[in-house]
Each structure stands twice: as structure tokens, then as C-alpha cells.
Amino acid sequence: MNHIVEAIGNTPLVKLNNVTDGIKGTILAKVEYFNPGNSVKDRMALKMIEDAEKAGLLKPGGTIIEGTSGNTGMGLALAAIAKGYKCIFTMSDKQSKEKQDILRAVGAEVIVCPTNVAPDDPRSYYSVARKLNQEIPNSIYPNQYDNPSNSAAHYETTGPELWQQTEGKITHYAAGVGTGGTICGTAKYLKEQNPNIVTVGLDTYGSVFKKYKETGIFDENEIYPYKTEGIGEDILPKNVNFDLIDLFIKVSDKDAALMTRRLAKEEGLFVGWSCGSAVYGALEYAKEHLKEDDTMVIVLPDHGTRYLGKIYNDDWMREQGWL
Template sequence: MTKHLQDAIGQTPIVELTRLDLPERVRLFAKLEYLNPGGSIKDRIVRYIIDDAEQRGALRAGGTIVENTSGNTGAAIAMLAATRGYRAILTMPDKVSREKQDTLRALGAEIIVCPTAASPGSPDHYVDTARRLHAERPGSFMLNQYDNPLNAEAHFRTTGPEIWRVLKNQIAAFVAAGSTGGTISGTGRYLRSQKSEIRTVLVDPIGSIYHSYFHRGVVDPSMIGTYHVEGIGEDHLAECMDFSALTDVIQVEDGDAFATCRDLARKEGLLCGGSSGANVWGCLQVAKTLRAPATIVTVLPDSGVKYMSKIYNDDWLIANGFGEPTTPGLISRCPSVGSLQSKRV
């Protein structure tokens, strides 16, 4: 029996996706990380880092946690802060969905919204804002998720082993997007320690620097741009991202990620966020390169409930240049009351 909320973190189910367009004898499995109690894969790293901080005395009773987040890490922090009596101050870019912002406030966190377009190193950038707030509050604790090696270690010790116990030697590839790099680095490193032939493929949105850095070894400022998928890609190199754990990096467009989200909902019954769509889209690309039989595994980091005003909102998609949604089965608008005709039975 689970005694504490944090004990429900991890051991999420793995399901096979069977209705997507995969090559013959290539199987695709997804770990449902949105079933963690805080609603995302970030519960794992937040618990791991906070536990370590408490053990070292870096975080004391009644203390304040300051962190930059795209929403999911913030939700995990707010959740655990509420159960352990901490104050949470969270910074985030303004592209973060309203649902995520409202969730953090509901959990008692203070949030500071920063412009997405702010460049790294500027005082308005959400990472630099968090660092400044941390420095201004003696005794506060910052997870520093982008550069903290415990981020990847949490996945090396939990996510990777959980996947391996279920799928073992049949795994040919692990595919995942990343921002801090913790998931792909830690999980990929563990899986490759069990079977070195496993491919670990990072899915990177256009506008992020990871693709060009992996393939050309340089950070090209001209490649940095804005994109709509939340929680993946980056405009600076996160120290947590271990490029030696990767075998390839491929690029994804917003529209492909969002279209795949809708496919997951209508074909697999899985309502997921944009990073999940990017991950599964990446799996479908990698599947074309594998020699069958082969098995691919990925993670679905968070739920689509957090993006109903964006990914699953037709008006938002059209307004942001993604065209008319083609997903069948969408609810049509009801006619006015006056236009309805009653029928006798």
C-alpha cells in the first residue's frame, strides 16, 4: 500500500501503440509518464533532487525552492513543496499554457512569467530570473535542473531500469525529446549499459540548438528561434545533456508534433502533450531506418489536458498558422435553437 504521495511516483505502465503507421514487424511502446501524481515525468527528478537536498541539509524546514520551468518541473515542485511545507517560486516563459500556470497557482506556488523571446543571459530570461531570485534569497534552494547531474541520475536509476525490466533485449531504439536532457541522457545511458547496440535518438524542435550542436559541434545563434512545443529544445547548452549518450539527433516541426498528438488521441486513445507528439513522431521516423523485427520505446511526458487551449483548440491552431485541423470526429458547432426542428416519435 502506498503511504505517501511521493511513493506513487514512478513504476508507470508501458503500453504498445498498435494503430499508427509503422513498418511491418516494428513495434512501438510508450511509457505513460503523465500518470505520475504530479502529471508528468518531472516528478521523478524533483523528488530525487529534493530528497538529496534534504539529506545534505541544503534544504531545511520552511525553506524556499526557486526554479525555472516550462511548467511540469514546476508542478512537481509545487506538489512536493505543499506536502513538505516549503514555499515555491517559479519562473517560466510566456508560451507556457494557461492551464499549466493555473495549476501551479492552485498548488500554492508563486509564478513569474518571462518573455519567451528574451535571449539567454538577459535579465528577462526565465533561467536568469530564477538565478537572480535565488541569489537574492539567502537559504533558498534551486534545483538547477538544467545543469544538475542528479537530473539524469534520477532517470538512470528509475526510468531506464523500469523500461529494461519490461522490454529487455528486444529494444532497438529509445527515442525522446529533451530540454534539460535528463530523460534522454539518463535513460539512454542506462539502456545502452545493458545493450550497447540500442540507438538513443533525441528529437529536437526547429529553433533549438541541440541538432546543430550534435552534428556540427557548434552553437549557432542564427539557428535559435521561437517554437510552440513546450518543454523540449533549448536556446543554450544544458550541462545535463550528455551528447555522448546519443546516437543521433533529428529535427521536428511544431505542426508534425501537434498532428501526432491528435493521431494519438483519435487512434490510440491517449490524450498527450506536445512533447509526447514530438517523441512519437520521432519514433515513426526512426522506425523507417530499422531492420525488422525491431522494438522502439519512448516516453509520454505529460497529458494533453494541459494543452486544451492550444494543441486541441482548432482556433488556436489556425491562428498560429497550422492550417485547418484534419482530424476526423471533431465536434461540430451546434446550430442555433431556432434552427432545430423537433421530431415526433
């Protein structure tokens, strides 16, 4: 390969064997930590940059500014190295310290912002990113939440990969929902191949998605702090197309953390926290609805190294009262 970004995509699909006790049908995990930035977000980061270049929005020597929970930043940083851009990332202070250090290691400037402020508060990581974009000449703010290149990356890569890897046998598709790019881009492709495929979105307690899907109401009472990183939102990103997500299941921080640790110990999959959310929630659905011949794919977005100080740290787990 000419550059590490060419290694993005074509990640393996791996059968889950031990956490699936009592479930009919086949459960497969799309293991996205095989991407060079160790997460699913490499796919859309590269596409957002390439589409911005094609549209003439990003010019040589430019600066990429983004609000990120870490993984998108990593993908953008790799793309920026390949193409010679600078990166400035804003991140909320609830994200792992590891994620900040990793982004600095690949040459990005990182600005940490408070988590518990409203999205339109000038201190929020969304607002700080927007302001920097206005102030810094020749900068772009890809805005992964509303940028259609995000979903398009998954429509073009993740969807076709799953269709080919399962030889068209996929019947259910489950993924955590943050910006919505992963689930909706992939689901759009899969439902075009087979409209009967069911898509399950995993949400957190403290997020607006599930209630919005079920009632059409954006309920501010649903919003409160939670600890799981990367999924659930206090906004409705344009990349979330509710017509493509058949149902949402909420998973608690604790259930997600414990399932993530089981994936490492029982499946050999040393994955990130939202992977536990995805598997816990998807298996809840699978227990009730999956039949013998069904094939469910669950997306595992990132790698366990980013959570060594949290869910893989027994002291931290005990402090939460989770061990």
C-alpha cells in the first residue's frame, strides 16, 4: 500500500461463540478495530476529507477542525498526515485521557471542553469547533453529525462488505448510534439489497434517540449525563435517518461495561465500551426475536486500549460499584 489510509475498510466478520448462550441463529461481529486508526470512524473521516477536497472546500496547507469523541479525530489525523493538513480537535472532558493522548501522538492539537453544558453553550465542544472554524483562515469544519459524507462512507464500504461477507444471508443488523453515520449508511445499502433486513439501533440512558423514534418528541427530560463513550446524543444529527432504524434499545453504562469485559475474556475481542452496549442490546433483541436460520451482524466500533483507565481497570470499575 502507498499509505496507511489505504488499509481502511475490509475488516473481518467474526462469529461470537460464548456470549450468545441461549440464542437461536448466528451472531457475527464486524470488528472495526482492524482499521488503521483502530475504529470504524476511519472510513467516514477519509471520505469527509476527500469529498471536501473534491468540492474545493479544503485547499493545500488547510486546517481540519472537528468536535470528536476521539475516534473520528484519529481517522481525520491519519488522512491529514497522508494529505498534508493540520488538525485541531475539540473533545468533551468525559472522554478517556487515552483518546486525547492518542490524537496528540498523531500530531493533532486537542482542546478539551466541558461535557455538562448545553450544545449551544459557547463552551461546548460543538461551539468551540465552530468558532475556531470562523477564526482560522483556510480551515474546514467537517461536522460529522450533519455531513452526508459520513453516512455515504458506510453506504459505499460497510454495507457492501457485510452483504458480501454474509453472502446475502444477513437478516438483522445492529449498531450503536452516535452521529448515525454507521447504522444509517450501512442500513440504506442493506435494505436496498433486501428490504426485510431489520436494523436495531443501540442507544444510552441519557440520550434522546429512542423516545424520538417512538413518539416523535424531542424530550429534554431524556437528557442527562452518562458515561458510555461514542453513542447516544443530546441533539438530532442529520446523519440519523429514523426511517432506516427499525427500533432502538437503551443499554446502561454498567451493562455495557460488563459485556465489554466478557467480550475480551470469552471471545478474545479486546474492544471498546460501546461494543459492549451494541452486543448487550442486540442480544436482548436476539433472545426474543431471532430464529434458527437468522444471521445478525453487530458492529464493534473500536479497540480496548482506549479504555484501559476505565472499564478495563478493576479499581475504576469498583469505584463505579460495578464489580
